[in-house]
Structures are given as C-alpha cells and as structure tokens.
Amino acid sequence: MKKTFALALLAALCLHTYARFQSPDQDPYLITDYSRLHPVKVSRVVAGKEEEQLRNLVREARDKGLTISIAGQRHSQGGHTYYKDGVVLDMTAFNHVLDFDPVRRTIRVQAGATWGDVQDYINPHGLSVKTMQSQNIFSIGGSLSVNAHGRDIRNGSLIASVESFRLMNAQGETIQVSRTENAALFPLVIGGYGLFGIIVDVTLRLTDDELYRTRTDTMDVYAYHSYFEREVLGNPDVRMHLARISVAPDRFLTDMYAINYVREDSVPLQAHNRLRERESGVLPAKIMFGISRKSDWGKDALWTMQKALFEREKGQLISRNNAMRSESAFMDYQSATDHDLLQEYFIPVDRFAGFIDDFRSVLARERLNLLNITVRYVNRDEEAALSYATDDMFALVCLFNVPLSEEGQAHTKQAIQSVIDRVLAHKGTYYLPYAAYPSAAQFHAAYPGAAAFFRAKEQADPAARFVNYFYEDYGKDARR
C-alpha cells in the first residue's frame, strides 16, 4: 500500500511537471531570449570562433538564402538575437582581448567578451570602463548594439566611449568603422540591433579607476529633479548616481532614495580595488523578492528592507570597477506561467514629476504588477541614429511581472502602450532592447530617425541577410 502510494506520488509529480512546463518557451528544441516570449525553431546555432569562419558563414548564408541573427548573452528581450528558420550566430566564444594600450587608455576586444572579461583585464592597470550597464554580464557586441548606458553620469551613452570597431558586412567583408572611416555606419551600427552586420571587435576608450564614497539621500518624487540638479549634477565630484522609486502600495511611486558615488581622493584606491567576485545575500534577497512578486505586503516589506540596507551603504568606499559590477543573480526567475520583463522609459529631467503622476494613474488603472523602478541619468547624446537620449533624460528602468498566457500578454501589451502614450506626451522615449509591446506608430513617434535608419539598412543589406524580430516588428513597414 505504501509502495503504491509512493509510486503514484512520483508519477503524479512527473505528470504535473510535464503538463505545467508544456509551454513552447520550455521546449529545448526552440530558441527564444531572456523574455521567453515568441519561441521559434531556427535552422542552427553556430558558435563563432574565427573570423574566417564568420566570413564563410556569411557567404554560405548568401548562397543558400539563409538569414543570420547575432547573439551574445541573449539578455535582450524583443527577439533581437534570433529569427525563424535562420542561423543564430552565438558570439560568446569570440571573447579575447586583442590589444591593450594603458598609456592611450584604449582596449581592443572581441565582441563576444563580457564587461566582466574587460574589467578583469584592465583592473590591475588602474583603468575602468567609461560607460556600461550596472551589471557586467553583458557582451560588448550586444552592449554596442543597444547603445547601453548605466550609472555613470559624466560620460554619456556607450557610443561616446567607442573609438572604432570592425564590422563584417552582408558581403562578408570586414571593414573598419570609426568617426573617420566608413563614418556613416558608426551611428547606425551602435544602437543598430545587429541589422548592419557582425561586430567583430571593438576599440573602447577607458578612464581611470577611482575610489568613491557612497552618499545616500531620501526624497519624494517631487523633490527629485531639483535635488538631482543641485546635489548630483552640480557637484563635479559625483561620478555615478542611481535612484530607486518605491513600488510598495503604502508609498506607491512617491518615496525615493538616491545613492551617489562621490570621488574620494584622501584614501588610496589600492586598498579597495580588488574585484568583487561573489554575490552576497542572493538567497534571502531572492526569497524576499519572490514574496514581493506575489503580494502587496511583500512589496511593503521589501521596500522597508531595501531602505535599511541602503542606509547601511552610506559612507562606504567602493572602487569604480566594483560599482560597475552590481548584483543580478537574485532577480533570476523561472516560472512556467509568468516572467519578469523590463521596460525602460526616458523622460526629460524637468518632466519627471509630471510623468510619475501620469504613470501612477495608468498603473492603478491597468493593474500591472510592477516590482521595481530604478532611475539613472543620461545626458543628451544624439550621435546614434536610434538615439533615446534626445534630451537630458532620467531613465526609468521598470521591472514588471507579467503573465505568459495569450490573454495576459494581450493585456500587458495594451497596458504598456498606455504607459508609452504618457511617455510620448512628456516628450520622452523608450528603450528598444525589450519586448515589442509598443505599436509601430509609437515607435516612430519616439524615434523619428527610424525611417532613415531602415532605409540605410536596406542599402547596406539589400537581401536582408541580417534580420531579427526587432526588424520584423518595426522595420518592414518603415522600409516602404
């Protein structure tokens, strides 16, 4: 009897697991990205290893009429790294440092290397990356393709720190691209989402690693703009900045705290520049984050805990390189029915409070499960063809927990479009590496240069060899 029960229990558990994980995004023979939306079958995944092999691949694709999509760490969330029946070029093994000049402060690195690889290499030389995301897990090629930005408030978007790169184009030729050579391609490829060819390697300008002392402040959303202008931008010693807006129901989109990284010259960097390798407190943070995902009291408790932790950070010393490798493992989430997806909105700094009021109303109406908002600053930089920083902007990085069901996704799409309407009304833009919820009209309103961008794409790659779902979702109509 006991045995029958035990066996039945095991069989039931297996059946339950099979049924629960039956959705297409769980199919190991299909490809998707971090979003787990839109899984498809691709013809094959090729690991990029040698330049010659990449050239042969492009020529083979041309001869056989195949498409190529380029993938790094696959953290983009809008199908930028794959396409149905096409070849996925996995660049992660293409990850060597090719050249390093500590005097000129430049590094040439293969596109599949991550920021972590670069940091490991340059940290002993007292150098640091100028602009990158807050985490170091992303590939350089992927970061260029999304024209990343991060906590640094003095160095602009990533494009500003790129000196040059080599690109393998649709004809299989490798060309040097910089502000002086093949210059027209420079602003198209950076922030170009892999549509102009394979970024082979990149030369980046570096800056000095520095020691920072953290300074923390709390305020409400209405005081944030003037606080930022006065205490952050107005103080040249503040090099990096990050703020967080409460999503706890008790203080929904009202309370904020800010953390500033202020240059500290009185203490030698050498005592604090050992790179942090291990993420601490992942397990309790993940448990708390998991509870906040499912309940309002969890969100209140998490905000209280975050604020307490944040108070503890006050006055701590941290090297620039360590401030640019912050923790992410606690946010990993695997559930069969729902997923955490990012959205990012860029709002002109003087429109911040007005937008937050509108955002709060839309969220209340649409009942989206918003888990986290962090705020970064990015100064106006319109060098990239698809530039999001059309003004000095606050970037609001929003993490939503969304259902993966068809109805759930339909509702999310409609709700996000309502948010984007408010973003556009405040002369804002939104970031393109994420799920394709915004409509084509909203895309063109946020990116007036998009039509010219896609015309240039058609010229550079008339047979549409390099494609992905970003191109399918927004590029095809624009070409006409």
Place this chain on the structure above:
Amino acid sequence: MNIRWLIRSQTMVTLAAGMIYPYYLLFLKNLGNSFTKYGLAFAVFTISSAIASQWLARSVDRHGKRMLVASSIGMMAAMAAFPWVMSYTVVLLLQLLMGVCCAMQKISERTLLADLTERGNRGKTMGEYQFWTSVASGLAVVFGGYLIDLLTIDALFYVSAAIYGASAWATWRNNGRGSASAE
C-alpha cells in the same frame, strides 16, 4: 540497527545525493569550467574512493554503522561548503572528501545489508531497498529542479546538506538497537 532503519537512512542518502547529482554539472559550468574538467573532477572522486575503500575495508565489519554516520556527516560538510567554493582546486579537494565518504557509504551499506539479511532469504529485502532508494531518487530530482527554479542552486546544496545531516542522525539514533535483527 534493524533493516528498516537502514533502508530509511539510505533512502535519505539517496534523496540528498539524487537532488544534487544532475545539477552538479550546472554548478561546475557556473565556475567557468569545461566538460573535460568536469570529467577530471569525477576521476579524482573515483581515485579517492578506490584508495579509501582499501583502507576502510579492514574495519567495516566492526564499524559499519559508524562509517555510515561518518559518511553522511562528511557529505553534509561537503554540500554546505559547495556554495562557498570559488576555485576549481577546492572543488577537487571536495571531490576527494566525497570520494572517501562514498567509499564509506557503499561498503558499509553493502556489509550491513548482508549482515542484516540471511543467505537464501535476501531477495525481498533487496527489492524493498531498491524500491525505496529509486523512488527517493526520482522525487529528489524533480524536487531539485523546482528548488533551483524557485530559489538558487546554493539553496539546493543546503537542503541536501540538511538531509545528509538527518540521515546521519537517523543512523546514529539506531546505533544501539538490536544488532542484526532483520524484520
């Protein structure tokens, strides 16, 4: 110790081992290693297990139960240590420790099974043993997957360590009871 307790404690051991085994590869890959280095780690495990078996075999007839307890405690320590490992060398050291624990567990488990059963009348007990350890293994693997998805692979190591601890306790608790009394 009676056979029922042996089966219970070894079911716990299978549970603890089964939840780690298939996911251990993921953990080593997180350390940035190749499949070859994964293979090497297991080779080191087998070497230490082989050597330890020769050394331990002499005393297993007298100290079988103690060996089972020591094996579980050793495995508990190894599982609790894994989340803190930051180098491949330490992984190899832990593989050495686990090799010794595995030798202790296997030879004492087999010796006790033989001691607690009678010649010509072992089949039923062996079947029981195989059934419960297999079912435990199956539950452990599925549960392990859920646990990593929900929490982290570190949490899986800690849960495994706790179950090894429980198995050590379960074996120890029965240390004094009737020695070779099969059911």
